[in-house]
Amino acid sequence: MFYSIISPLLNSMPGLSGYVFPNEYELHWSILIVIYPYLTGLVAGAFILASLERVFKVSALKPIYRLSLLTALAFMIIAPLPLLAHLGHPERSFEMFLTPHTASAMAMFGFVYAWYLMVVLLLEIWFDYRKDIVIWSNEKKGVVKYFYKLLTLGATDISDKAVAFDHKIGRVITIIGIPSAFLLHGYVGFIFGSIKANPWWSSVLIPIVFLFSAIVSGIALMLIVYMITSMVRWTKMSMKCLNKLAEFLLYAMLIDFSLETLDFIHRLYESEESISILSEMISSRLFISLIITQIIIGSLIPMLGLVFGRFGKLPDELRRMIYFISAILVQVGIFSTRWNVVIGGQLFSKSLRGLTTYKLDIFGIEGLFVAIALLVAPIGILWVLTKILPPWNEMGAVQKDIEKMSSSESA
Amino acid sequence: MSKIPQQVIPIIIILMVVVGAFIAARNIFVPESFGEQGHFRTEAIQENMDLEQVYAGADACYDCHDDIVETKSGSYHKGVACEVCHGPALQHIDAPDEFTPRAPRERGYCPLCHGYNPSRPSGFPQIIAERHNPGKACMSCHNPHNPLLPHAPEECAACHRDIASVKILSHHATLPCTQCHTIEKGHKSSPKFTKAHKPTDNSTCEYCHNKGSNGNKLAPKINAEEHSDRYLCWDCHYPHYPEAY
Numbered sequence: 042m043f044y045s046i047i048s049p050l051l052n053s054m055p056g057l058s059g060y061v062f063p064n065e066y067e068l069h070w071s072i073l074i075v076i077y078p079y080l081t082g083l084v085a086g087a088f089i090l091a092s093l094e095r096v097f098k099v100s101a102l103k104p105i106y107r108l109s110l111l112t113a114l115a116f117m118i119i120a121p122l123p124l125l126a127h128l129g130h131p132e133r134s135f136e137m138f139l140t141p142h143t144a145s146a147m148a149m150f151g152f153v154y155a156w157y158l159m160v161v162l163l164l165e166i167w168f169d170y171r172k173d174i175v176i177w178s179n180e181k182k183g184v185v186k187y188f189y190k191l192l193t194l195g196a197t198d199i200s201d202k203a204v205a206f207d208h209k210i211g212r213v214i215t216i217i218g219i220p221s222a223f224l225l226h227g228y229v230g231f232i233f234g235s236i237k238a239n240p241w242w243s244s245v246l247i248p249i250v251f252l253f254s255a256i257v258s259g260i261a262l263m264l265i266v267y268m269i270t271s272m273v274r275w276t277k278m279s280m281k282c283l284n285k286l287a288e289f290l291l292y293a294m295l296i297d298f299s300l301e302t303l304d305f306i307h308r309l310y311e312s313e314e315s316i317s318i319l320s321e322m323i324s325s326r327l328f329i330s331l332i333i334t335q336i337i338i339g340s341l342i343p344m345l346g347l348v349f350g351r352f353g354k355l356p357d358e359l360r361r362m363i364y365f366i367s368a369i370l371v372q373v374g375i376f377s378t379r380w381n382v383v384i385g386g387q388l389f390s391k392s393l394r395g396l397t398t399y400k401l402d403i404f405g406i407e408g409l410f411v412a413i414a415l416l417v418a419p420i421g422i423l424w425v426l427t428k429i430l431p432p433w434n435e436m437g438a439v440q441k442d443i444e445k446m447s448s449s450e451s452a
Numbered sequence: 453m454s455k456i457p458q459q460v461i462p463i464i465i466i467l468m469v470v471v472g473a474f475i476a477a478r479n480i481f482v483p484e485s486f487g488e489q490g491h492f493r494t495e496a497i498q499e500n501m502d503l504e505q506v507y508a509g510a511d512a513c514y515d516c517h518d519d520i521v522e523t524k525s526g527s528y529h530k531g532v533a534c535e536v537c538h539g540p541a542l543q544h545i546d547a548p549d550e551f552t553p554r555a556p557r558e559r560g561y562c563p564l565c566h567g568y569n570p571s572r573p574s575g576f577p578q579i580i581a582e583r584h585n586p587g588k589a590c591m592s593c594h595n596p597h598n599p600l601l602p603h604a605p606e607e608c609a610a611c612h613r614d615i616a617s618v619k620i621l622s623h624h625a626t627l628p629c630t631q632c633h634t635i636e637k638g639h640k641s642s643p644k645f646t647k648a649h650k651p652t653d654n655s656t657c658e659y660c661h662n663k664g665s666n667g668n669k670l671a672p673k674i675n676a677e678e679h680s681d682r683y684l685c686w687d688c689h690y691p692h693y694p695e696a697y
Contacts, residue, residue, distance in 0.1 A: 063571055138474070139482050142491050159470070164463065171459060194462035206457050 058325075059395025068387045068399045071407040073123040076415050078229045078251065079379045080120040083419075085226035085252070086259010087113040088162070088218060093289070095215040101285040105267050107169065107432035112266055113259075114162050115423035121154060123415055126406055146235065150228055157225050161218040167194075168211045170430050175199045188429075226255040233382060240315035240393075241322075241386040246304045253297035254378055260290040261371035266423070268365050274433065280357050287364050290371070291347040298340050318393045326388050326396055330377045339374010343367035506540035509533075513541070516548070520597050527598040537561070537596065562590045568613050575643060577601075578613050604640035611643065615692050622693040632656050632691065657685040 057066060091109035094102040125131040138155070141148040167174075175197050178189035230251030233242040264286045271278045308316065323331055343366075349355075350363035384399050402408035427433075485494035510533045514521045517534075524530055535541055538553040559581060568578040585593070593602045608629045609616035619625060629635070629648075638646035651657075654676065660667030662676040680688070 060570065063569070135477075136481075139478050140486060140491070168459070194459075194466070196459035196462055198458040203457060203459065207459065210460075 056398030056400065057395065059390070060392050061390040061395040061397050062392060065387070065390050066397055068384065068397070070383055070387060071127065071399075072384075072401055072409070072412045073127040073407055073415070075376075075379045075383045076412055077120065077123040077127075078226075078383070079258070079376055080116050080123070080415070080419065081229050082226055082251065082255030082258045082375065082379075083262050084113045084117045084120055084157075084259075085222040085255040086257065087116065087263055088222045088259070089256050090260050090263050090286075090289070092215045092219050092222075095212055096219065099285065101279070101281045104279050104282045105263050105286070107430075108266060108270065108427075109259075109263050110162065110166050110169065111426045111430065111432055112263065112419075112423055114158075114166060115426055116419040117158055117162060118422055119415060119419045122418075126411060126415075129406075146228065146232055150232075153221075153224055153228055157218075157221050161214060161221050165211055165214045165218060166430070167192075168207045168214065171196065171207050172199045172204050173430075223252060226252050233386070236386075238391065239386050240313060241319060241389070242382065244304060244308075246300060246307070247382075250297070250300050250304060253293060253300055254375055256293045257290065257297050257371060258375040260286060260293060261368040261375070264290065264364055264368040265372070268361065268368075270427075270433075276433070278361070280360075283361065283364055284351060287347050287351045287367075290368070291344065291351065294340065294344050294347070294371070298344070315389075315393050318389045318396070322385065322389050322396055326398065327381055327385050331381045331385070334377040335374050335381055338370055339377055340371075343370040343374065346370070506542050507535055508540075508542040508545045510535070512545050523595075524597045527600070529597065529599055557589055557591060559588075559590060562594075562596075570614055570617075572614075574614050575611050577611055579610075580613075601641075608635075619692045622695055624692065624694060654685050657689075657691070661685075 087109045090102070091106050091113065093099045094106040125134055128134075134151075137148050137151050141151065143149070171193070174189050174192045176199070178186060178193055178197075181189060227248040230248030233251075234244055234247030237243045264283070267282070267286070268278065308319070346363050346367040350360050350367065355363070387397075388399065389396050404410060483493045483495065486492070488494040513534045535553075537556055541553040543551040544553050563579065563581045566578055568580050572578055590596075594600075605611065607616075612629075632651055634649040636646050636648070639648050658676045659665055660671040661674055663673045665673075685691070
């Protein structure tokens with residue numbers, strides 16, 4: 042109410058309406074903090090997708106199992122970089138590991154990250170590829186041979202018994218990995234959800250909403266990565282795998298969307314003193330990124346597309362196109378989810394009487410170009426990883442299965 | 453030993469190396485006195501104590517400048533320490549003749565606290581420096597050690613700038629504050645002890661806005677008996693900017 046009273050006075054300050062404390066005019070958490078939960082979510086989502094094949098034996102997802110693991114690793118390597126870039130002084134970051142404060146969620150995250158990267162992802166990938174690495178270390182020539190020899194870590198036993206052990210331990214790691222992935226992204230939500238002074242963030246549902254949106258974004262990412270890599274390599278895609286991915290994507294989106302709606306209704310019903318400024322923010326500052334991009338373009342349209350594409354009687358080409366477009370829209374939607382959480386939480390004044398505006402830098406460490414570089418970097422790393430550890434090798438072995446699946450589908 | 457699968461051995465070795473490196477790094481990089489008294493380096497306290505002191509503290513000034521202290525202790529600036537305006541003065545205590553603390557006389561200095569800023573509380577004296585006797589030094593009218601106003605403010609806006617800035621945009625712009633507020637004589641000279649009165653019932657607004665009332669004939673009219681008689685007018689309408697609601 043009050044902002045509408047004094048807003049005419051503040052026309053000289055662009056982007057400001059109502060009453061805003063002097064230290065709230067400029068946002069402190071920029072686009073880099075938007076990218077950080079986005080990337081972490083992709084890691085957790087891709088890994089959870091991989092675990093579906095491993096633990097729950099969803100055989101249709103076999104073609105993307107290794108690709109998912111490599112994707113998770115590629116994004117995991119970049120995930121902490123936005124934080125380091127934002128905080129500055131990356132040379133001090135190791136101190137967080139050496140003298141961690143147990144009361145700091147941020148400090149504890151370092152260990153969650155290290156655990157997830159080293160114990161879960163790297164170990165699982167190593168055990169899964171071990172047999173192939175040993176074979177490559179024998180087949181390849183020159184420096185490459187020695188590189189693979191190094192990767193074997195001296196374990197060259199590829200007897201049936203040893204390989205069976207690899208599979209067994211890989212499964213155990215995946216089982217440990219699922220709660221770890223939940224912890225990894227649940228933590229990111231926790232960081233926001235536990236800030237009780239901010240009514241836009243402070244909600245126990247936030248970690249759960251983050252987790253499901255992570256799963257959504259991870260599945261959509263794998264759909265895109267699988268389709269693009271198959272197209273680039275001129276190989277046939279498994280329609281069964283794509284259908285399964287689309288199904289899981291749809292189910293995860295339904296849960297995610299319901300949870301977010303629940304959170305929204307809960308806030309409306311609670312109707313705390315912040316509700317009027319939050320409503321004002323949604324209907325003005327966040328209208329495009331929340332209502333249009335996140336809800337309509339990023340959730341409702343792809344959900345309709347997936348229902349139509351998965352359960353409608355359509356030719357495979359059209360189906361693939363619908364899946365692809367839906368997955369791209371989902372990525373846009375999830376990115377705006379992160380944007381709306383991080384930026385939205387800073388657009389309204391803690392006086393609950395005014396709104397400010399976020400102006401994205403173009404250059405500089407917090408700018409658009411750095412953000413784009415951080416989003417593109419994992420794709421580059423993934424390309425390198427697929428050169429070192431080709432995930433398609435196994436696909437060659439299952440290529441027959443895929444063809445068999447495709448022929449049985451068409452029949 | 454033979455029971456441990458071959459591939460587990462390098463993992464165990466790497467794990468041991470990582471844990472060993474972590475322990476070694478902690479031993480090398482964590483300062484010895486870290487954690488003795490809390491989550492910080494105990495030596496840091498001594499290091500801060502060893503820093504060169506520049507501030508003397510207000511008590512030190514009182515020893516010589518008791519006349520100024522006496523003036524200041526009864527004034528609105530009694531809570532403002534000497535070194536806030538005069539700067540670090542330990543050197544002056546040590547060698548009074550060789551070092552003289554600064555005495556800011558430029559016009560930009562006082563508005564650091566007294567320049568208009570909407571986040572400052574209403575009633576705190578605030579000026580718009582460009583409009584407040586431009587070019588004149590603050591000290592030519594105000595004594596900083598006892599900053600009483602040279603004369604009682606002519607306008608309420610001198611202190612209630614935030615309200616005045618809103619009111620001037622509204623249809624109530626031409627109304628004097630006294631139209632609604634009763635201002636007792638002492639309010640302008642000692643506002644903390646003599647408060648201005650605010651209306652307590654709807655009759656103030658109804659004087660102009662009730663149907664058939666004697667006040668301003670052009671003011672929008674309501675029928676006070678039918679128009680939300682359970683509420684006070686300012687529950688819905690902000691009197692200083694009534695168009696907003």
